[in-house]
Amino acid sequence: MTEGPTITTIAQRAGVSIASVSRVLNGLPTREDTVRRVMRAADELGYVPNSVARSLRNRRTDQIAFAMADIGNPVYVAMVREIQPLLKEAGYRLLIHSTDGDAEDELGVLRGLRERYVDGLIISPLRGVTEEHIEAIVAARAPVVVIGALPEDMPEGALVDNVRTDSRTGVRLALDHLHVIGRRRIGFLNGPLDTVPGAARAAAYREALEALGLPYDEDLVEVGDFYRDSGARAARALLARVPGVDALMCANDLIALGALDVLREQGRDVPGDVAVVGMDDTDLASVTWPTLTSVSLGSAERGRAAAGLLLDRLQNGPREPRVVVVRPSLTIRGSTTRPGTSPRAGTSPGGAR
């Protein structure tokens, strides 16, 4: 297997030094004649620069990584779809780390930044940003964007931007809507409480009930995982315990899918008997029957914002950390209102700008 041509090969063939070759290839001012000779030689040899050598010298890899819990979750796919074109546009390649929610893996990715195989990282930590995460970020000395909650007291040296949403308001929007359509016994199917979204949504559910003057009833709450079959299990348990429940708030769309499965299986009408609301407003929400009312947490927008913040830091150098907050909205579909009688979809939050 013959090795490919290098600038040295070109230099020999063109009868110039490697410095001249490099200058020509990088478009630095050079005598017309030299340019032609080098170009000719490069063409004939089919030269392609070695990106690793270039990276070593330039101290940049033109690569960016995106680390998330599970590429099988449409939320993250939606983010990738926004991130990828922005990075490509800016000349960066994209690496994907799907950590399966494994905290060790997540830390591994952050610590790996010190190997300098990427110029920056977008990470969405499922279990929250711990002391160890922060240490790793500071030690990395490469820009990081965290999608999700970030502690208040980040140390000075941390090159970290933050994109978050307000799931509190999101849950609030959903429960307000359910209240408006007359539901009073609103069950809640949550994910694990030791995840950031799980904990936040649990608190938000309680608060929203209180704001509506509804009592908090432990029997109306089920905790499982963020998957469809877990959602089905939870729905089954809750329906058995409280047959009179008239709405199910689900902590993500996958859980809602499971709930819909069970409701159909039990012959309960949706939304007649039980209204269902999902969360994340993924592509799946428009596929189910009835279609799924869902709280949009702006996945696409969060992806775009994260990529934008990272590129900005890479291109314009150090600056103060920034936080972008994406406002949730409620997309109303068939699982809470009969088609025809429904208000328009895509309601915005009612709060102040």
Place this chain on the structure above:
Amino acid sequence: MTEGPTITTIAQRAGVSIASVSRVLNGLPTREDTVRRVMRAADELGYVPNSVARSLRNRRTDQIAFAMADIGNPVYVAMVREIQPLLKEAGYRLLIHSTDGDAEDELGVLRGLRERYVDGLIISPLRGVTEEHIEAIVAARAPVVVIGALPEDMPEGALVDNVRTDSRTGVRLALDHLHVIGRRRIGFLNGPLDTVPGAARAAAYREALEALGLPYDEDLVEVGDFYRDSGARAARALLARVPGVDALMCANDLIALGALDVLREQGRDVPGDVAVVGMDDTDLASVTWPTLTSVSLGSAERGRAAAGLLLDRLQNGPREPRVVVVRPSLTIRGSTTRPGTSPRAGTSPGGAR
């Protein structure tokens, strides 16, 4: 921004040469005392090896790329889900290229192999493997696995393995099934004919009809894109032209979603009035209502096979090109048979082993 420690820093602190440092860090036999001193210094300095420098020297990047048409398509997500863990296990990082079906982009990825930023590539070319693709693969001199059809006459030097499925048999399975349940006017909603799957499925539809002794009727065929809204348009057009159609064969699940939308909108019962079959058997198929009977082309299996072939080549060196063919199967769900009366799902192809 202070630069991180290198083996030179360690060597100074430990009072040894950089060669010894390297040997210790790589576990080569070294005197006990030296090992301790180096390890100590490395720990104190928080040393992490620079992966770029290592790559330059070792001529390997420990990175593999996967190029596909659209990361938004669940088929490719299914593949990524299988590929990623296998690569991680073997110590490789994964790069993602979503080319949007742009032929130029695709070629760009292949040509980019010569920059040596990855050790291998898995690619699923939407528009087929052209002369230019082959040139690029030969020039790459890095192993490539193509998911999809490959020309018969690949040149000698091409380091290329191939994973394919047999969509001909897949379509055949679906049409046999529709025939068995009594359908005779079977429409076909296809994707673009200038894509590999589009062309293959068009031919397969014709052949399968013939095998069943059904006439081929141009009016029963619509050509659009592989997306949901395009599927809806096609279904609308076909239903208007041939109101008596009693089944719709769809060239992928997204098209089938669009068809289901239209059928529901027009109040036609599925499968009573019109049976629907999708293709790819993505996660979506179990989400719709009725759930979607779909031809499984073994996306997960194809992903696994591709990763396996590539890793084998990387680990065990050159060998003859291999081809893996994944057999399609039919997953029967509610869009062709009423629940309760349905045979078990997951039928295998009837052909010879």
Place this chain on the structure above:
DNA sequence: CATCCGGCCGTAAACGTTTACAGAGCGCTG
């Protein structure tokens, strides 16, 4: 005691670039 051998270690080269620096050549000016 001279010789040899084996185990460790340090020097230096190599991977393929980019770039600081200085020298060569040349035209212009005083």
Place this chain on the structure above:
DNA sequence: CAGCGCTCTGTAAACGTTTACGGCCGGATG
């Protein structure tokens, strides 16, 4: 004609590793 300054080019160092090679030192052997 000396001197200056400009443009272009080549030499060499640097990025951070791995590794071939040879030297040194100790102990074992004749």
